Amino acid sequence: MKTKIVRKHAIALAISMALAGGSVSALADDSSIQAQLDMLKQKIAQLEQALADSQESQEKTNEQLERELVVTQEMGKTSDRVLYEADSGSPVLVSRDGTKTMEIHGRAFIDIAGLPDQYERGKVKDLVDSHQSSEFRKLYLGVEGQFAKNWEYELTIDFAEQAVDLKDANVTYTGWTNNELIMGYQKPAFGLENTSSSRYTLFMSRGVTDRFSDERALGVSWANSPSWGSIKAGVFVPNSFKDGKLEDYTEGETEIGDELIPMEASSEIDRYALMGRTTWAPIAGDSRLVHLGVSGMYINYDDPSSVKIKVKPAAHLGENLVYTKVKDVSNAMTWALEGALMYDNFFFQTEYLTTNLDAEDHNYSFDGYYVAGTWVMTGESHGYKKKNGKFYGVTPRHPLSSGGLGAWELALRYSDINLNDKDEIGGSMQTFTVGLNWYMENNLRAMLNYVHFEAGDYEDSSKYVSSQDGNIIEGRLAFYF
Numbered sequence: 001m002k003t004k005i006v007r008k009h010a011i012a013l014a015i016s017m018a019l020a021g022g023s024v025s026a027l028a029d030d031s032s033i034q035a036q037l038d039m040l041k042q043k044i045a046q047l048e049q050a051l052a053d054s055q056e057s058q059e060k061t062n063e064q065l066e067r068e069l070v071v072t073q074e075m076g077k078t079s080d081r082v083l084y085e086a087d088s089g090s091p092v093l094v095s096r097d098g099t100k101t102m103e104i105h106g107r108a109f110i111d112i113a114g115l116p117d118q119y120e121r122g123k124v125k126d127l128v129d130s131h132q133s134s135e136f137r138k139l140y141l142g143v144e145g146q147f148a149k150n151w152e153y154e155l156t157i158d159f160a161e162q163a164v165d166l167k168d169a170n171v172t173y174t175g176w177t178n179n180e181l182i183m184g185y186q187k188p189a190f191g192l193e194n195t196s197s198s199r200y201t202l203f204m205s206r207g208v209t210d211r212f213s214d215e216r217a218l219g220v221s222w223a224n225s226p227s228w229g230s231i232k233a234g235v236f237v238p239n240s241f242k243d244g245k246l247e248d249y250t251e252g253e254t255e256i257g258d259e260l261i262p263m264e265a266s267s268e269i270d271r272y273a274l275m276g277r278t279t280w281a282p283i284a285g286d287s288r289l290v291h292l293g294v295s296g297m298y299i300n301y302d303d304p305s306s307v308k309i310k311v312k313p314a315a316h317l318g319e320n321l322v323y324t325k326v327k328d329v330s331n332a333m334t335w336a337l338e339g340a341l342m343y344d345n346f347f348f349q350t351e352y353l354t355t356n357l358d359a360e361d362h363n364y365s366f367d368g369y370y371v372a373g374t375w376v377m378t379g380e381s382h383g384y385k386k387k388n389g390k391f392y393g394v395t396p397r398h399p400l401s402s403g404g405l406g407a408w409e410l411a412l413r414y415s416d417i418n419l420n421d422k423d424e425i426g427g428s429m430q431t432f433t434v435g436l437n438w439y440m441e442n443n444l445r446a447m448l449n450y451v452h453f454e455a456g457d458y459e460d461s462s463k464y465v466s467s468q469d470g471n472i473i474e475g476r477l478a479f480y481f
Contacts (some may be wrong), residue, residue, distance in 0.1 A: 014372075041287060048366065087395070088443040088481040091144070097187055101145035107199060107480035109138040113317040118472030120309070121323040122427050122458035124465055133317045136160040138198060140167065150175035152388070167216060178387075182221040183232070188214055189221065189232035189277040190295045192338035192351050193370075199480045200382075200393040202349075203435045204408075204449045205314045207370035208417040209353040212309070212334055214273060225387035229293075233276030273299045279338075279389030287381045289342035293389055297334040298363070304328040307357055309366065313453035314431045315472045321455040324419040324426025328360035340391065345376040350393075364424055368417035377408045380439075399441045411435035420457055429455040447476040 083092045085103065092103045102324045112134040120126035142156030152174060156167040170184030189195055193206040194213035214236070221234030224262070279293035307329045312319040334355040341348045354367035376382075376394055383392030397403020419426030431453045438446040456467030 005063060039190040047189050058169070075224060085481075099149055100147055102143050103145050103435065104141075104143055105481060107138050107140045107478070108140075109136065109160075109198070109476055109478045111137045111204065111317060111474060111476045112133050113315055113472060113474035115315070115318055115472055117312075117468075118319040118321060118470065119465050119468050120319040120321070122321065122455065122464045124463055126319075128319050128344040135317060137204075137316060138478075140480075142168065154294040155329055161405055178225045180223040182223065185216060185218050186221060186234075187216045188219070188234055188236060188275040188297075189223075190214065190275045190297050190334075191277070191353065192293060192349065194339070195389070199478070200391060202347075202372055202411045202437070203314065203413060203433055204447055204476050205207075205312070205316055205476055207372070207413065208311060208314075208368040208415045208431075209336060209351045209370060210338075211311045211417070212355050212366075212368065214275065214299070217273065219273075223388070226284070227433075229278065231276075231278050231386055233274075236273045238276065250470050253345075271299060271301045271305070273297065278390070279386075281384075281386045281389070284384065284386045287342065287344045288368075289384055291338075291342075291384070291389065292444065293338040295336040295338070297332075299332045301330055303328055304360060309334060309355075309419060309426065311368075311419070311429060313429065313450070313455070313470075313472065314413075314415065314451045315434050315474055317474065318472060321453065321468065322417065322419050322427035324366070324424050324428045326357045326359050326364050326424055329357045330360070331358045332356065333358075341381060342392045345379050345381055346373070347376075347382050348373045362422050364421045366417075366421060366426075368415070369388045370413055370415040371430045372411065372413035374409050374411040374435075377410060378405070380407045392446070394437075394439045395442055396439045399439075401441060406441070409435075409437040409439070409441040411437060418457075425457070425459045427455055428457040429453060443480050445476075447478065449474045449476075 005329040006373070033433070061327045080096050083094055084090065085092060088105075090103050090105055092101055094101050095430050112132070114130075114132050115128075116130045118128045120128060137160060138158065139160040140156055140158050142154065144152070144156075146152050150173060152172040154168045154170055154172075156169075158165040158167050166185060168184075168186060170182055170186045172183075173181040187195075190213050193201075193210045196206075208242060217236035217238075219234050219236030224231040275295070275297045277293060277295040279291060280293050281289065283290040304327075306325055306327045308322040308323070308325045312318045313321055332355060334353065336351060336353040338351045339349065348371075350369070350371045352369040354365060357366075375381075378397070380394045380397060382394055384390070386394070394407045394409060396404065396407035398406070400406055411434070413431075413435070415431045415433075418428045420428060431451055433452075434450045436448045440446065449472075451472040452469070453472070454467065454469040458464035458466070470478055
């Protein structure tokens with residue numbers, strides 16, 4: 001633009017000088033004046049040539065820049081590069097042909113709690129005085145991605161609780177339409193609470209039904225995504241991983257809701273488990289949702305085993321207030337029913353679970369349930385994927401990074417669990433939880449929970465309290481990417 005303006009002025013000057021030259025020549029025939037006019041015309045011609053050369057050079061420079069831009073874009077398509085996940089900012093390495101990726105992910109949960117007097121397992125001698133406590137509840141670091149066409153992988157380690165614990169180590173084949181095959185160390189599909197990621201749970205602790213669910217295990221799973229919902233089933237075997245090292249186990253001692261308990265003897269529990277979950281979402285809009293599901297789990301023990309179930313009062317830093325141990329169990333069958341409803345910024349979910357332990361002398365049955373509801377006061381809705389029947393967190397419309405106040409959610413939950421049946425008296429417990437969730441960013445959340453618990457129905461003995469109750473205040477700062 002500047003070159004064109006300069007040239008315009010040069011041409012105007014030349015015309016003016018030419019006219020002036022003509023006028024002077026007409027008025028007088030002075031040779032010196034004519035010589036000066038000729039010199040001026042020559043200088044104007046030189047200036048025009050210089051301007052023309054400058055414009056040609058600029059055009060060549062523009063053409064060179066365009067060629068370099070095209071080359072750069074083509075290199076971007078064919079060279080290794082680093083991308084960043086839009087929501088969380090996780091770095092993603094992508095190969096030049098796009099067939100190999102590696103995304104780095106992690107999460108860090110810092111918890112703090114004020115705890116009342118608690119009688120662990122209801123025993124008088126096991127009184128834990130009121131105190132304050134804190135912990136790194138989660139400290140995950142892992143990688144996931146694609147290593148070949150139709151093949152994905154995941155590897156995750158947890159460094160929390162002063163231990164190194166393997167969480168995920170598996171590969172997935174995705175070459176079949178709407179079907180996946182997952183092989184390796186993984187989280188089985190069972191129940192609504194157990195299946196949900198800790199990044200998106202409504203409260204700091206999962207509902208009581210999660211205590212009946214099996215933890216991660218070594219196995220093979222098949223997942224199908226029909227148009228109406230999801231199906232996932234798998235077979236799992238015992239494994240020797242706990243806290244990042246090999247362990248030995250006695251014959252017959254395991255724990256529902258936790259991994260195998262390490263003991264001093266060298267024999268290993270021989271068992272296998274079949275687990276599956278099916279969900280149906282007849283309504284699955286962005287803000288209107290109806291979700292239903294059923295899960296089943298069968299565990300077979302080749303040698304009769306002792307099975308433990310122990311439950312805390314909706315606070316991981318709390319004590320196990322109800323507890324039962326059933327000996328000589330040959331197999332366990334567990335069923336779970338789940339339901340969820342979402343209407344704009346209101347969300348409701350519930351789950352009921354019952355487990356039956358086939359022991360040598362009796363068949364024992366224990367159960368638990370919860371009902372929960374939330375109101376996102378800032379108007380957002382929870383995320384949902386029909387293909388796996390999972391719920392996700394709230395994405396704030398106005399995060400702090402854009403000058404907003406984030407998303408605010410009020411949550412309520414009532415839970416009940418009963419571990420009494422026949423001669424096994426483990427107690428019962430009811431908890432009421434009020435939660436406040438502040439979603440500051442897509443991947444940064446603060447949580448505040450108030451928990452009131454009442455536990456009782458213990459054994460009628462001087463060794464046990466008749467009942468106990470108390471209140472817990474706990475908070476969490478959660479960051480995940």
